[in-house]
Amino acid sequence: MTTHLVHAIGPAVLKELRSTDDAGRRMVPVTDDEGGAPLRCCLRRSRPGERVALVSYAPLRRWAAGAGVDPGAYDEQGPVFVHAEECDGPAGDGPPFDGAHRVVRRYSADGRILGGRLVEPGDLEAAFAQAFADPAVEFVQVRAVEYGCFLYEVRGG
Template identity: 60%
Template structure:
């Protein structure tokens, strides 16, 4: 059963590893996305699109691509998990061209602007639950939830559209 709780009380962050879309996967997605379609390319006229390839926000005038991405499927291929019906595909923005990825593996500064859902998965790739978090507590919430040994990986999602933002694992 999936449970969702709201929290505003941060816990002390532990060492987390934040994963953006891998540069090799990003290149492949620019040809065909995880739904088998070509990406929708555009220019972000005002800037601000959350880019999942580098965990930054697009600058005004930057070329971006909107495409379908299946984060749990990618994690399952790496770990041997079998998520079955929990395998979701959804829209994400990326650079429309080469991207070196994020500057580091820590929590992305300036990337999160709204409430987030930290969704938890077990080692099989099945949903364990989730917790709502405010932008200033999302990192601490993820750290606290990943301290549970049943949790194998967490996905941070935007509440307003439900979009995948990034993956979080233990450091």
Template identity: 55%
Template sequence: MDLTVSPIEPAVVRALLGTDDAGHAPRFSVDHDGGSPLRCCLTLARPGERVALVGYAPVRRWAADPGPYDELGPVFVHAEPCAGPDGDGWPEAHRGVARVLRAYDGRGHIVGGRMVPAEGDPERVAGELLAEDGVVVVHVRAVVFGCFQFSVR
């Protein structure tokens, strides 16, 4: 199965840099040490790079009826719009990192999910989840904080 990995879309990033999905202004900062996971390009911030922390509700962007699954969480993006990721494959910055994969149906309801350990094969797991009846998208999330990382179709 061919998988397409998608960051937060550039038009959405531009909107979030004005007012985020919680109705707040972004919080701009400099990532002095680097390492913040950037959802606009699916890389890690370089030391000294300027980033924005915004509230993002990924399910409401595509779901027919997310209802209680319309959750909002913090994500980092570049402080100024960037060129996005290099390609649509699994991002190198997200290899070898434990992740939770959540499967959603077209309404935007969670219908399954799996934990993938750092040494696991997240692409295989994403493919298995997408092959299940009714699953239209998989969200990749951080294990500890549960933050949205990117989507897979």
């Protein structure tokens, strides 16, 4: 069985986003009275009463800068929820946020989209295996169907 490595937004990037996000805005923390926000820092849903923030994040731009490539027109930014303060990061097995339809978007080593797939609840591992069976796939992004928001990145293991 192939292992797929799920990546939350890393601590160094989170520190930057909590100061000034990828749209140049300052973070505005709020208390999440209801809970349920998909937190990209620890890959779980928020609990009632936790302090969270909605920040703008450009996942492909940040990946491309580290990889030394130009994301070109595929560069995009969008809203993500994070804890307002530092947290312990992910602490779970298996793909997070797997209870709803998701989109798995495949990317090449030069940051170009190779395609995407709508995934049924519970079928993320199979979608990852299919994506990484293509040697041109460098990584995938898992996104929410409802809003298209970035949830997390996955790499082959």
